[in-house]
Amino acid sequence: xxxxxxxxxxxxxxxxxxxxxxxxxxxxxxxxxxxxxxxxxxxxxxxxxxxxxxxxxxxxxxxxxxxxxxxxxxxxxxxxxxxxxxxxxxxxxxxxxxxxxxxxxxxxxxxxxxxxxxxxxxxxxxxxxxxxxxxxxxxxxxxxxxxxxxxxxxxxxxxxxxxxxxxxxxxxxxxxxxxxxxxxxxxxxxxxxxxxxxxxxxxxxxxxxxxxxxxxxxxxxxxxxxxxxxxxxxxxxxxxxxxxxxxxxxxxxxxxxxxxxxxxxxxxxxxxxxxxxxxxxxxxxxxxxxxxxxxxxxxxxxxxxxxxxxxxxxxxxxxxxxxxxxxxx
Amino acid sequence: xxxxxxxxxxxxxxxxxxxxxxxxxxxxxxxxxxxxxxxxxxxxxxxxxxxxxxxxxxxxxxxxxxxxxxxxxxxxxxxxxxxxxxxxxxxxxxxxxxxxxxxxxxxxxxxxxxxxxxxxxxxxxxxxxxxxxxxxxxxxxxxxxxxxxxxxxxxxxxxxxxxxxxxxxxxxxxxxxxxxxxxxxxxxxxxxxxxxxxxxxxxxxxxxxxxxxxxxxxxxxxxxxxxxxxxxxxxxxxxxxxxxxxxxxxxxxxxxxxxxxxxxxxxxxxxxxxxxxxxxxxxxxxxxxxxxxxxxxxxxxxxxxxxxxxxxxxxxxxxxxxxxxxxxxxxxxxxxxxxxxx
Amino acid sequence: xxxxxxxxxxxxxxxxxxxxxxxxxxxxxxxxxxxxxxxxxxxxxxxxxxxxxxxxxxxxxxxxxxxxxxxxxxxxxxxxxxxxxxxxxxxxxxxxxxxxxxxxxxxxxxxxxxxxxxxxxxxxxxxxxxxxxxxxxxxxxxxxxxxxxxxxxxxxxxxxxxxxxxxxxxxxxxxxxxxxxxxxxxxxxxxxxxxxxxxxxxxxxxxxxxxxxxxxxxxxxxxxxxxxxxxxxxxxxxxxxxxxxxxxxxxxxxxxxxxxxxxxxxxxxxxxxxxxxxxxxx
Numbered sequence: 001x002x003x004x005x006x007x008x009x010x011x012x013x014x015x016x017x018x019x020x021x022x023x024x025x026x027x028x029x030x031x032x033x034x035x036x037x038x039x040x041x042x043x044x045x046x047x048x049x050x051x052x053x054x055x056x057x058x059x060x061x062x063x064x065x066x067x068x069x070x071x072x073x074x075x076x077x078x079x080x081x082x083x084x085x086x087x088x089x090x091x092x093x094x095x096x097x098x099x100x101x102x103x104x105x106x107x108x109x110x111x112x113x114x115x116x117x118x119x120x121x122x123x124x125x126x127x128x129x130x131x132x133x134x135x136x137x138x139x140x141x142x143x144x145x146x147x148x149x150x151x152x153x154x155x156x157x158x159x160x161x162x163x164x165x166x167x168x169x170x171x172x173x174x175x176x177x178x179x180x181x182x183x184x185x186x187x188x189x190x191x192x193x194x195x196x197x198x199x200x201x202x203x204x205x206x207x208x209x210x211x212x213x214x215x216x217x218x219x220x221x222x223x224x225x226x227x228x229x230x231x232x233x234x235x236x237x238x239x240x241x242x243x244x245x246x247x248x249x250x251x252x253x254x255x256x257x258x259x260x261x262x263x264x265x266x267x268x269x270x271x272x273x274x275x276x277x278x279x280x281x282x283x284x285x286x287x288x289x290x291x292x293x294x295x296x297x298x299x300x301x302x303x304x305x306x307x308x309x310x311x312x313x314x315x316x317x318x319x320x321x322x323x324x325x326x327x328x329x
Numbered sequence: 330x331x332x333x334x335x336x337x338x339x340x341x342x343x344x345x346x347x348x349x350x351x352x353x354x355x356x357x358x359x360x361x362x363x364x365x366x367x368x369x370x371x372x373x374x375x376x377x378x379x380x381x382x383x384x385x386x387x388x389x390x391x392x393x394x395x396x397x398x399x400x401x402x403x404x405x406x407x408x409x410x411x412x413x414x415x416x417x418x419x420x421x422x423x424x425x426x427x428x429x430x431x432x433x434x435x436x437x438x439x440x441x442x443x444x445x446x447x448x449x450x451x452x453x454x455x456x457x458x459x460x461x462x463x464x465x466x467x468x469x470x471x472x473x474x475x476x477x478x479x480x481x482x483x484x485x486x487x488x489x490x491x492x493x494x495x496x497x498x499x500x501x502x503x504x505x506x507x508x509x510x511x512x513x514x515x516x517x518x519x520x521x522x523x524x525x526x527x528x529x530x531x532x533x534x535x536x537x538x539x540x541x542x543x544x545x546x547x548x549x550x551x552x553x554x555x556x557x558x559x560x561x562x563x564x565x566x567x568x569x570x571x572x573x574x575x576x577x578x579x580x581x582x583x584x585x586x587x588x589x590x591x592x593x594x595x596x597x598x599x600x601x602x603x604x605x606x607x608x609x610x611x612x613x614x615x616x617x618x619x620x621x622x623x624x625x626x627x628x629x630x631x632x633x634x635x636x637x638x639x640x641x642x643x644x645x646x647x648x649x650x651x652x653x654x655x656x657x658x659x660x661x662x663x664x665x666x667x668x669x670x671x
Numbered sequence: 672x673x674x675x676x677x678x679x680x681x682x683x684x685x686x687x688x689x690x691x692x693x694x695x696x697x698x699x700x701x702x703x704x705x706x707x708x709x710x711x712x713x714x715x716x717x718x719x720x721x722x723x724x725x726x727x728x729x730x731x732x733x734x735x736x737x738x739x740x741x742x743x744x745x746x747x748x749x750x751x752x753x754x755x756x757x758x759x760x761x762x763x764x765x766x767x768x769x770x771x772x773x774x775x776x777x778x779x780x781x782x783x784x785x786x787x788x789x790x791x792x793x794x795x796x797x798x799x800x801x802x803x804x805x806x807x808x809x810x811x812x813x814x815x816x817x818x819x820x821x822x823x824x825x826x827x828x829x830x831x832x833x834x835x836x837x838x839x840x841x842x843x844x845x846x847x848x849x850x851x852x853x854x855x856x857x858x859x860x861x862x863x864x865x866x867x868x869x870x871x872x873x874x875x876x877x878x879x880x881x882x883x884x885x886x887x888x889x890x891x892x893x894x895x896x897x898x899x900x901x902x903x904x905x906x907x908x909x910x911x912x913x914x915x916x917x918x919x920x921x922x923x924x925x926x927x928x929x930x931x932x933x934x935x936x937x938x939x940x941x942x943x944x945x946x947x948x949x950x951x952x953x
């Protein structure tokens with residue numbers, strides 16, 4: 001049998017003092033090898049993905065270089081491709097989504113973490129998690145049939161009448177466009193902000209709140225001025241996470257944004273996003289340059305979401321470490 | 330729990346096998362312009378021969394051209410004939426040419442949704458070009474009102490809808506606009522996908538008709554059957570002889586009359602702005618894109634068999650869906666061309 | 672109580688009430704979505720919907736039978752492909768590897784997880800469609816499977832690491848080899864969490880549309896075996912919704928209701944399994 005060792009079987013290389021042969025006999029080496037192969041494959045698939053994106057966009061990268069990012073013409077006839085309208089559309093809709101989702105989301109998270117009794121908080125969180133599970137195409141369905149007519153008939157004319165002097169609310173009220181896409185995206189990312197923010201708020205140590213209350217602050221003041229700032233990095237992290245999700249959203253956005261490569265200050269204007277234009281045009285892009293320009297858009301999107309996800313994780317980590325580190329004011 | 334999963338897995342595998350009958354499945358993709366026609370044809374052909382299934386996916390003519398060139402589908406479909414560069418790309422990739430086979434005649438119509446207007450409007454070529462160039466922005470513009478005396482056109486903004494995907498319907502539309510407007514020809518050009526000066530994009534004929542139907546003051550171009558099936562109004566267009574013609578079987582057939590007599594061997598021809606007093610100026614053939622060589626003999630025979638049926642019995646189904654039959658001369662020429670598929 | 676205190680108290684109550692409103696708004700969206708789907712799609716859920724193939728364009732009476740079966744096939748393939756990689760990969764980094772390798776694997780999984788689904792679609796097209804010259808159910812299953820890998824891997828790793836030390840030490844003390852410990856003690860202890868992870872990953876990809884557009888394409892008939900294109904619920908919803916045919920719109924709503932119900936049931940089931948706690952093997 002095994003030469004019993006006294007090494008602690010922690011999650012790590014279990015070399016200990018058993019011989020290779022005894023490990024082999026007991027199947028450990030095989031298990032290690034097999035699981036290693038699978039783990040290595042995961043890394044391989046990721047590398048392959050990045051490689052395909054990089055290789056698949058070689059033509060436009062050489063032809064346009066960095067001009068790709070600030071050219072606003074997307075002309076398949078004359079083979080001029082510029083990513084600016086799509087970057088603009090992606091950024092505008094995502095920022096809009098955050099402007100709506102962040103106050104709502106943090107507000108809801110505060111309620112769930114600070115005010116609601118545990119059972120209510122858990123039940124509501126359960127529903128919020130279910131909301132996060134709703135697929136994009138169903139948001140698109142609702143967006144297209146319910147939100148768009150609402151925007152076209154009531155909201156956009158209303159905004160035009162009251163705030164029409166601002167450049168944001170000018171132009172024809174199609175119903176589709178940046179504003180509608182932003183609103184639909186906001187609904188889609190709220191659950192992420194709520195669930196992560198709720199967790200970081202819950203992890204803020206009690207003494208912070210109690211200290212504030214002991215000093216005579218109201219419930220709201222202790223929450224807003226002490227707890228939330230304490231959890232600030234984690235909340236920022238949740239916002240980045242939500243942003244990363246918003247950037248990559250395809251179906252719901254493509255169904256309500258209007259699909260026109262337009263850059264306009266007006267939120268009523270139709271536009272397009274990176275993910276949406278790829279979905280619409282990839283299977284029919286004739287010509288290598290056209291196809292590869294779409295792939296380059298995919299590469300850009302991938303890099304953006306990758307950066308944001310990384311930032312988000314760092315921020316969430318920072319908050320939880322602060323929470324566990326501090327215990328004495 | 331584990332036993333149940335095992336049973337379920339086996340059940341699925343079996344189900345997969347049961348559905349894996351010996352039917353031959355042929356995949357095609359492309360134009361949305363003739364999709365209602367093809368969908369009906371393939372359903373009827375399947376009734377005739379239950380062993381063959383033609384799976385046609387309407388992803389747009391651009392998609393049809395691309396996927397047949399890539400070789401990921403067995404046949405393509407497009408209402409914009411492949412240009413010389415695209416033909417060369419196919420030849421270079423596969424070593425043999427791809428052939429065009431006209432199937433039906435159809436028309437692009439200008440459909441609109443103007444509150445309070447239920448009649449058919451008359452449009453001049455200049456008006457259409459102006460609308461799509463973004464120069465004519467209101468419905469009561471003199472260019473439109475001038476040819477529609479007595480109609481109460483509102484002073485509303487025109488919302489232009491075009492295609493967001495690569496489309497033969499777009500090719501036909503821009504081909505026509507390039508012929509009647511130098512401005513359009515120089516600024517925008519003709520292709521399955523262009524840089525539109527104004528408007529929103531809808532995906533497929535389905536998407537454009539959907540958008541126009543739901544958006545008041547919208548105007549878009551769709552294949553005739555989409556406007557008819559969705560009970561949407563569409564306008565008459567002034568042809569090269571000066572008459573305002575509405576798209577229908579007679580006017581589309583008239584547009585093809587000249588081409589029928591002088592059809593080139595590769596069947597690639599444009600019949601927009603065709604001469605003839607009764608011709609509808611935005612008509613077009615639509616083509617199946619079939620490789621001239623097949624490695625799979627059963628697929629080749631199935632496709633040839635279908636095309637043969639399509640040229641004969643199939644033509645009887647076209648008029649119910651508002652597509653015009655192919656002229657007799659074209660049918661005869663195609664039957665001969667079928668033999669060159671190996 | 673002085674006026675300033677009164678004001679502060681008022682602000683406090685008001686703002687806290689507002690947060691309650693925010694929470695209510697967020698939660699009610701879920702119910703609104705469900706209510707809309709039931710209202711618009713409920714009446715179209717009939718026998719035809721589940722058993723008939725799509726009718727020719729413009730004709731009514733068709734159904735989504737092939738899309739339902741197609742989605743089932745795709746999801747089965749995705750699970751068969753994605754879960755082993757996620758599960759076994761997680762075992763490697765939780766039990767065998769050093770911290771550097773574990774970091775690389777985790778980082779790759781996070782990269783994969785963050786990739787937008789349309790990018791996964793492009794990737795799957797170039798790997799599983801282009802070289803084989805046809806669209807297929809396999810390619811669609813591959814695309815969805817790739818999306819399942821990171822979710823399964825990270826969650827499984829988390830649950831494996833959560834298993835208390837005492838269990839591992841006990842097994843080791845009894846002379847069990849590493850893999851035996853893993854197979855008979857650690858994995859069964861974490862089994863609920865792992866199952867939950869798989870179910871959640873499954874529910875996540877069940878609704879994905881973008882990766883399927885360039886891989887499984889679509890089919891107006893039954894898809895035979897695994898090498899042909901196949902219809903799927905999410906893609907059908909998309910195609911039908913943006914069309915102009917009322918009958919297609921109704922079917923899109925019905926399909927949306929079916930799809931969402933399925934996803935919600937899986938989610939609820941997964942959480943129910945997890946909340947029962949970690950079981951200790953006898």
